Amino acid sequence: MLSDVEALVLLEAFLFAAGDPIEKTKLADLMDLSTQRLDLLLDQLKRRYQIDVHSALRLSEINDKVALSTKAELGESLSLLFDPRNRQDLSQASYEVLAVIAYSEPVTRSEIEMVRGVNSDSIVSRLIERGLVEQRGTLDVPGRPGLLYVSELFLADFGLKSTQDLEAVDLLMYDEVSEYADEETERKLKKLSEENSDRKLEETEDHDVKETLVIAIDGPSGAGKSTLARELASRLSILFLDTGAMYRALALKALRQGLNPADEAEIQQMLAATDLDVELAPDGQRTFVDGIEFTQDIRTPAVSQAASDISALSVCRHFCVDLQRALADRQSLVLDGRDIGTYVLPQATVKFFVTASLEIRARRRYEEMLQKGENGNYEDVLLDMQQRDYNDSNRALAPTKQAEDAILIDTSGRSVDDLVEEMLDLVKKRANVNLNVPDRD
Incomplete structure (x- = not known):
């Protein structure tokens, strides 16, 4: 049996010689390894490349295949090797x-x-x-x-x-x-744009009558979005929309019906006959599916795994986004994420973009892991968060970014109470609504 060092050397050799992405199952067969051990070795190799600043390589995963590739930041320099026509x-x-x-x-x-x-x-x-x-x-x-x-x-x-x-x-x-659209499509888009403009004007004029307040909070992982969103919603006595609970509730329904949470066709059929709703309660959000409360049943490990699968389906994502928009139309709420102010609720009353230094965010996430009894080390968390930041901000479609009208909030070295007080003041100034916010004792 190969030692870890020998197996890593052989794994790197196979990946280099293959050139193109190679299936994990084929690698496991070639090296006579279990898929579990191969995954561990691939993870070690991936982290080695991440840590080694003197290496130009990275490990890329594509579907069920893996390959060696050069680091993204070298792309512009390496493009000089190729035909100029391919560099356009x-x-x-x-x-x-x-x-x-x-x-x-x-x-x-x-x-x-x-x-x-x-x-x-x-x-x-x-x-x-x-x-x-x-x-x-x-x-x-x-x-x-x-x-x-x-x-x-x-x-x-x-x-x-x-x-x-x-x-x-x-x-x-x-x-x-x-x-590029034909004349009819262009006419429809223009009409839709005019209707949206009219609606935004009406909403602006009616704020003082409707007294609805929608707050969007975006930002990178570990910046404190959820903590601030919950506290802000509590101080304003409005709903903090727990989007994770929405996916968990749908996952639980799928499990109870014997459906595969990762099967898009099955889930699409289920969603067509699903009524999902949430409401504010003194102890937080209550989640209902088809009129039945699921709040107490959606925090099990099985539901967590199913929620991870179902949330990856585009049909489920669109279903939940549509509901989030519908909820925002009829009641005040606070919602946090990475594209709330730019995609989910671009017409939010007030938008915040919450951030903090990479080191502080990684330290927060690491301490959360320790509190939950999870294994790990700070350096790994830091590397993972750095890679996630890069992927999110450089994504070709819908990258994580600050909305033009969002207020930047840096949480580095500041207390939650201090931040919430600042955000409340900003909400009062930005929102044309009547706020009766009780002072903090």
Whole structure:
């Protein structure tokens, strides 16, 4: 049996010699290892590359495959090695076509044309030529149109394991869509834009009557978003929307019906017959599914695992985002995340972008792990958080970023009480609503 050192050397050799992504199961067979031990070795190798500042390599995971690749920050320099024609930036239209394929795969050329309102055959052909898109099989209808998917090269270039890692994006939010749309689509988009403008004006005029307040809090992991959101909601006596509970409740329903939480077709059918709702209670949020309260039953390990699976489904993401928007239309609430102010609730009354230094955020997360009795060390947490920050902020579609009208809040070295008092003052100044906030004793 190979020692860990010998196995790591052999693993690195296989990955280097393979060149292209190689399936984990094939690696395990070649090295005569269990999949569990292979995963541990891959994790060690990945961390070694992350820690070694003198190494140009990183370990990339794509679906169920792994490969050695160069670190992202070297991309511009390495591009000098290749044909200048292959170094040209993609056009906005190409990005739009890529987005349609990535979010809808498998998809046909005619379906892409329906979304964009213009023939995209030439763009698809160029994307196939560049290796970012590939055709796999045909649709079983007259004419047998080809089925298009994004390629493993696309996933590697965008730092994704699979298209399931893509964040939900409303393609109609891209201003450029109307530039290429046909006349009818452009007319509809213009009408929709005018209706949105009229609605925003009406909401602004009616704030003092409706007295609703929607607060969006975004920011990187470990910045203190949830802590501040809960405390702010408590001080304002409004709902703190626990989005995790929403996914957990849906996962529990799936388990009780004997469904696979990772099967998009099964979950889509379930959601079509699901009524999910939440309400504010003295001890927090109460979550209801089809009129039955699930609040006390959604914190088990089995539900946690199922929630992780179901939340990765785009159909579930859209279902929950639609509900979050509906809730925000009818009641005051505080919601935290990474794209609340830019995507989920772009019309929020007040937006905050909460941040802190990387070291402080990593220390907070590490201390949380210790309190829960979890194993780990600060250096690993720091590296993981640094990589997550990079991935989130450099994501091609819907990156984590501060909304233009969001207020920046730095939580480094400050107490929760101090921060909440500042945020309350800012809410009073920004929001055209009547606030009766009790003073802190």
